[in-house]
Amino acid sequence: MPDQLTIVCPHCAFSRTVPKSAIPDGAGRATCPKCKQAFPLNAETMRTEAPPLESDRLPPPQPAADTDNSAAPRPPEPPRAPPAPTPSTLAFSFHGSARDYFGIWVVNTLLKIVTVGFYSAWAKVRKRCFFYGSTTLHGQPFEYLADPMALFKGWLIAAGAFILYSIATNISPILSAVIALVVFLAFPWLLVRSRIFNAANSSYRNIRFGFRPDYRQAYLVFAGLSILSVLTLGLLAPYMLYRQKKFVVENSSYGSTPFTFNATVKDFYLLSLKVVLGFVAIIGLIGIIAAMTGGVQAIAAGASGRWAPGGLALLPMLTLPLVYFILIVYGQTAMANLSWNGTALAGGSFRSTLRTRDMALLFVTNSLAILFSLGLMVPWATVRLARYRFEHLELATTDGLDNVLAAAGTAGVGAAGDEFGDVFDMPIEIAL
Numbered sequence: 001m002p003d004q005l006t007i008v009c010p011h012c013a014f015s016r017t018v019p020k021s022a023i024p025d026g027a028g029r030a031t032c033p034k035c036k037q038a039f040p041l042n043a044e045t046m047r048t049e050a051p052p053l054e055s056d057r058l059p060p061p062q063p064a065a066d067t068d069n070s071a072a073p074r075p076p077e078p079p080r081a082p083p084a085p086t087p088s089t090l091a092f093s094f095h096g097s098a099r100d101y102f103g104i105w106v107v108n109t110l111l112k113i114v115t116v117g118f119y120s121a122w123a124k125v126r127k128r129c130f131f132y133g134s135t136t137l138h139g140q141p142f143e144y145l146a147d148p149m150a151l152f153k154g155w156l157i158a159a160g161a162f163i164l165y166s167i168a169t170n171i172s173p174i175l176s177a178v179i180a181l182v183v184f185l186a187f188p189w190l191l192v193r194s195r196i197f198n199a200a201n202s203s204y205r206n207i208r209f210g211f212r213p214d215y216r217q218a219y220l221v222f223a224g225l226s227i228l229s230v231l232t233l234g235l236l237a238p239y240m241l242y243r244q245k246k247f248v249v250e251n252s253s254y255g256s257t258p259f260t261f262n263a264t265v266k267d268f269y270l271l272s273l274k275v276v277l278g279f280v281a282i283i284g285l286i287g288i289i290a291a292m293t294g295g296v297q298a299i300a301a302g303a304s305g306r307w308a309p310g311g312l313a314l315l316p317m318l319t320l321p322l323v324y325f326i327l328i329v330y331g332q333t334a335m336a337n338l339s340w341n342g343t344a345l346a347g348g349s350f351r352s353t354l355r356t357r358d359m360a361l362l363f364v365t366n367s368l369a370i371l372f373s374l375g376l377m378v379p380w381a382t383v384r385l386a387r388y389r390f391e392h393l394e395l396a397t398t399d400g401l402d403n404v405l406a407a408a409g410t411a412g413v414g415a416a417g418d419e420f421g422d423v424f425d426m427p428i429e430i431a432l
Contacts, residue, residue, distance in 0.1 A: 004017050004018065004019055004020060004048070005017070005018060005019075005020050005023065005046050005047065005048055006046070006047045006048075007030060007041070007045060007046055008045055008046075008047070009032035009034065009035060009037070009039055009045070010039050010044065010045055011032060011035050011037045011039065012032060012034055012035040012037075014032055014033070014034040014035065016033075020048075023041075027041060028040060028041055029041060030045075087396065087397070087398050088396075088397060088398070088400065089394050089395070089396050089397075090137055090138040090348075090394060090395040090396075090397060090400070090401075091137075091138065091394045092135065092136070092137050092390040092391070092393045092394060092395075093135075093136050093390055093391065094134055094135050094136075094383075094386050094387040094389075094390040094391070095134050095135075095136065096130060096131065096133075096134030096135075096383055096386070096387075097383065098379050098380040098383045098384070100130070101130055101379040101382065101383050102379040102380070104126050104127060104130055104379075105127075105378065105379045107126075108123035108126060108127065109123075111123065117155075117159065118152075118155075120151075120152075120155055121148045121149070121151035121152035121154075121155050122148040122152075124148075124151060125144070125146055125147075125148045125151065128144040128146070129143075129144045131144075131386065132144040132202065134386075135386075135390055137204065137395065140204065140205050142202065142203070142204050143202070143203045143204070144201060144202055145201045145202070145203060145208075146197070146198070146201035150197075161183075164179065165179045165180070165183070184223075185223065187222060187223070188215065188218035188219045188221075188222040188223055189215060189218070189219075191218060191222060192211070192213050192214070192215055192218050193213075195211040195248070195251075195252070196210075196211045196213055199211040199252060199253075204254070205401070206406075207254065207255040207404060207405075207406045208255070208406065208407070209252065209253065209254055209255075210252070210253040210254075210255075210407055211251055211252050211253070212251040212252075212253070214247075214251055217247055217251075218247065221240070221243045221244050221247045222244060222247075225239070225240040225243055225244075226240060228240075237272065238265070238268040238269045238271070238272040239265055239268070239269075241268055241335075242263070242264075242265050242267075242268040245261065245263070245339050245342075246261045246263075249261040249339075249342075249343050253407065254345060254346070254401070254404055255404045255405050255406045255407050256404070256405045256406065256407040257345060257346050257404045257405075259343055259344065259345050260343070260344045260345070261342055261343055261344075262342045262343075262344060262349075263338055263339065263341070263342025267338055267342070268338070271331070271334050271335065271338060274334075275327055275330065275331045278327055278330075279323075279324075279327055282323045282327070283320075286319055286320055286323070289319075325360070325363075326356070326360060329356055329359050329360045329363060330356045332359070333354045333355070333356045333359045334356070336352060336354055336389075337352045337353070337354055339352075340352035340393060345395070345401075346397065346399060346400075346401055346403070346404055347397060347398055347399045348395050348396055348397025348398070348399070348400075348401075349395070349396055349397075350393065350394070350395055350396075351393070351394050351395075351396055352392060352393050353392045353393075354388075354389065354392050355392075358388065359388075362384065362385055362388060366381035366384065366385065367381075369381055
């Protein structure tokens with residue numbers, strides 16, 4: 001039997017469910033609490049309903065997972081770790097051909113001869129544009145953007161100074177020595193100016209390089225340490241080389257991102273020690289061979305009663321230049337690898353894998369080709385050496401170079417420093 005009744009007002013349709021026991025026996029009318037009108041209690045205004053089963057009852061509503069419940073606060077989620085950077089290797093490559101450079105080289109050489117050197121500035125720009133444009137990093141080429149007229153003005157200043165130096169040499173040795181001293185003292189300033197000019201006119205992916213003009217450090221490193229190295233009989237030479245490489249690298253930048261130098265003084269001294277010990281060991285071995293061959297020659301001369309030169313006596317004379325050449329190539333190759341491997345940029349480090357055997361073979365074959373071609377194979381040798389160097393150089397990085405921002409340009413930098421280096425044959429370009 002149903003336990004509840006639903007009473008519906010026929011006037012306003014208001015309804016209310018009440019227990020059946022709440023309606024007195026014999027009640028025939030009811031008053032609507034909403035519209036206040038009376039209506040009869042009959043089959044039309046009363047409906048019987050059974051209570052819902054337990055299985056039909058809906059569970060009480062639960063707060064949503066993201067609802068703020070002050071009674072039971074949700075614990076904060078732990079911060080997510082940033083995705084690990086993906087390491088990548090950006091490879092250098094050189095795509096220039098000896099045939100293309102031969103045309104540039106021939107025209108440059110002839111025009112410099114015809115114009116008595118006045119074409120030097122344009123020749124230098126053409127050469128650098130070729131080598132910059134033929135060198136790529138991760139498929140993107142470098143650019144050289146210098147104005148030949150700026151280089152020409154610097155060349156005029158350098159040529160004038162060289163003419164004065166030549167005249168002074170013929171007039172007075174003292175005056176010549178004074179000019180040479182002035183040029184030596186000006187070398188650090190010229191080097192810095194040259195680096196600023198060439199860096200500001202070099203770019204990669206439309207972002208230019210830069211060089212910070214630290215003249216005080218330049219004089220300390222390139223003048224002061226050079227003098228101290230001579231006074232200490234070369235004991236400070238490895239330290240001087242270390243400071244010079246560090247100065248050039250750490251004052252350079254790509255856009256607003258500076259280069260860093262991670263090699264140590266110990267690395268430079270160890271390399272120098274290897275070269276010196278190798279040279280001493282080879283000289284000692286050659287001396288032993290010379291002593292032995294001398295004894296053999298003495299025995300032969302005593303037996304025959306006359307001096308008879310043999311092939312063994314020439315062995316030390318032929319071996320010494322070869323050993324000296326190999327040690328020089330080893331020193332230069334190891335120094336290049338040490339300098340590049342100690343250089344870093346934008347979280348990435350350079351890797352150079354030059355080998356002494358390959359470099360020695362390149363130098364020998366290039367020299368023979370230039371000698372037997374009367375100099376016409378110079379472009380072929382130059383391109384060949386550049387290709388080998390860049391094929392063994394790469395940049396290992398985790399962030400790439402996409403986040404590098406351009407820096408403010410350097411205005412008003414002349415090219416006199418760069419041209420002084422060429423005219424006076426000074427090592428302005430300190431290579432890594």
